Amino acid sequence: MGETKGSIVGAAIVSHHPGLMQCEEFRVLQGNGADSDLIAGYYRIRKKLDAVKPDVLLIFDTHWFTTGYHLVDGGAHYSGKYISEEMPWYLYGVPYDYAGEPRLARLIEDVARERGVQTRGVYDPDLQRHYPTINLINKLGKPSSTGTGMSERVVSVSSCQNCRPEHYLQSGAVIAEAIQRSGLRVALLASGALSHKFNEIDWKPNNPRIFDESNVSRPENVASDKAAIELLKQGRHDEILRRWDGEYRKIFWEAFGAHYLQMVGALGGAACTLQGEQLSAYENARGTGNVHIWFGV
Numbered sequence: 019m020g021e022t023k024g025s026i027v028g029a030a031i032v033s034h035h036p037g038l039m040q041c042e043e044f045r046v047l048q049g050n051g052a053d054s055d056l057i058a059g060y061y062r063i064r065k066k067l068d069a070v071k072p073d074v075l076l077i078f079d080t081h082w083f084t085t086g087y088h089l090v091d092g093g094a095h096y097s098g099k100y101i102s103e104e105m106p107w108y109l110y111g112v113p114y115d116y117a118g119e120p121r122l123a124r125l126i127e128d129v130a131r132e133r134g135v136q137t138r139g140v141y142d143p144d145l146q147r148h149y150p151t152i153n154l155i156n157k158l159g160k161p162s163s164t165g166t167g168m169s170e171r172v173v174s175v176s177s178c179q180n181c182r183p184e185h186y187l188q189s190g191a192v193i194a195e196a197i198q199r200s201g202l203r204v205a206l207l208a209s210g211a212l213s214h215k216f217n218e219i220d221w222k223p224n225n226p227r228i229f230d231e232s233n234v235s236r237p238e239n240v241a242s243d244k245a246a247i248e249l250l251k252q253g254r255h256d257e258i259l260r261r262w263d264g265e266y267r268k269i270f271w272e273a274f275g276a277h278y279l280q281m282v283g284a285l286g287g288a289a290c291t292l293q294g295e296q297l298s299a300y301e302n303a304r305g306t307g308n309v310h311i312w313f314g315v
């Protein structure tokens with residue numbers, strides 16, 4: 019098309035857990051006197067994003083479950099007030115106002131059709147939002163210089179729930195090719211937890227700091243998550259993928275790992291050796307294992 023080639027300018031696994039959307043005073047109480055480090059971690063990620071200057075934040079959304087297709091949000095603009103059906107007693111009235119990137123969604127669909135991958139764009143701006151996207155926009159979004167909306171466009175990608183791991187890798191590879199053709203600078207944000215087993219409703223904390231890792235659902239989940247974080251820091255995505263069916267699929271990661279697997283698929287799959295930089299403490303949220311990890315390219 020005669021344009022400059024687009025590129026993936028950075029990638030991250032990012033927590034979006036709803037407790038982070040509580041007010042600071044409440045979070046500090048929950049943290050036994052200190053806030054979650056994931057909050058400070060958002061600033062660390064924002065600094066990384068500012069350094070690489072993406073045009074688009076492409077968010078792998080682990081609450082947008084689809085069946086039969088990987089879907090990509092292709093609306094031109096999204097605005098409204100978000101209310102979570104899951105915890106509307108505190109996650110409500112969250113304003114959002116951001117531009118999408120329909121051209122990228124169409125390119126992703128084009129590449130998918132060429133490759134026989136089941137990915138489609140959805141261009142209706144009324145499509146429901148989910149908080150893995152909304153919370154990140156709230157915490158990582160950079161207001162535009164005009165004071166309304168955001169400086170970066172946002173594209174969300176679904177977690178198709180009838181997929182094997184290789185299907186997520188294929189979806190990611192399609193996205194990478196479309197980004198190249200787009201001429202855009204794109205940062206990938208895999209919005210979700212590692213191990214994702216909830217503590218039950220009447221569970222009592224092991225540690226008064228709710229975010230403490232000893233409050234994650236099971237010690238074996240903590241061990242597995244921490245080993246995964248080490249492998250990610252070493253850039254051993256090949257090893258994570260090798261262990262996927264035997265370990266991480268059983269543990270299991272949020273949305274079957276659709277966020278990580280599509281992200282790493284876009285970064286080359288098992289050939290990816292990008293080393294992760296841990297940008298937050300590893301923390302509990304309702305029994306799930308949460309961390310921010312940045313992958314510079």
Ligand SMILES: [Fe+2]
Pocket residue numbers: 034035080081150210211272
């Ligand atoms: Fe979640």
